Amino acid sequence: MTKNVRLLSPQKTIALIAHDHKKDELLEWVKKHSEVIQQHQLIATGTTGKLIENELGVLVHRVMSGPLGGDQQLGAMIAEGKIDIVIFFWDPMEAQPHDPDVKAFLRICAVWNIIVACDASTADFILTSPFMHTEYAVETPDYKLYLNRNIEKGIS
Numbered sequence: 034m035t036k037n038v039r040l041l042s043p044q045k046t047i048a049l050i051a052h053d054h055k056k057d058e059l060l061e062w063v064k065k066h067s068e069v070i071q072q073h074q075l076i077a078t079g080t081t082g083k084l085i086e087n088e089l090g091v092l093v094h095r096v097m098s099g100p101l102g103g104d105q106q107l108g109a110m111i112a113e114g115k116i117d118i119v120i121f122f123w124d125p126m127e128a129q130p131h132d133p134d135v136k137a138f139l140r141i142c143a144v145w146n147i148i149v150a151c152d153a154s155t156a157d158f159i160l161t162s163p164f165m166h167t168e169y170a171v172e173t174p175d176y177k178l179y180l181n182r183n184i185e186k187g188i189s
C-alpha cells in the first residue's frame with residue numbers, strides 16, 4: 034500500500050483519557066510531565082479533563098464524558114486529523130458500559146497510525162521523545178485504492 038504523510042507540528046495536540054480506576058495513575062503521570070505537557074494543546078474526555086484542569090490549572094478542551102459519547106467525539110477528531118497523540122489509560126480489569134466505543138476509538142487510532150500510549154511507561158517514552166519539540170512526519174496508509182474499490186451493483 035502506498036503511503037501518505039501527516040506532518041505534526043512542534044506543538045502537538047494530545048488527547049488524555051482515563052477510566053475511573055486509572056484516573057489517579059493518569060493524574061500522577063500528568064503531574065510528572067506537567068512542564069512538557071503544558072507546551073502542547075490538551076483535549077480530554079469530560080471527567081478526565083476536569084481533573085487535569087484542577088491538577089495543573091491549565092485549560093483543557095473537554096468533550097463529553099466517555100460513556101456519553103466522548104470517545105466517539107475524539108474518534109471523529111482523529112479521522113479529521115485533529116489529534117496527534119493519545120494517552121489513554123483504559124482499564125483492562127473492568128467492563129465499561131461503553132466498551133464498543135472504546136474498541137471503536139482504539140481501532141480508529143490504528144487506522145490513522147496515531148501515536149498511542151495505554152500505560153505510564155509507554156507514555157513516558159513518548160513525552161520524553163525529542164520529536165515532542167520538532168516537526169514529525171507520520172506515515173499513514175493511502176486509502177485511495179480502498180475508496181475507489183469496485184462495488185458490484187444489483188445484488189438481488
Ligand SMILES: O=C(CO)COP(=O)(O)O
Nearest residue numbers: 078079080081098099100
Ligand atoms: O470513559 C472514558 C473513556 O472511555 C473516560 O470518560 P471520562 O473522562 O468522562 O471519565
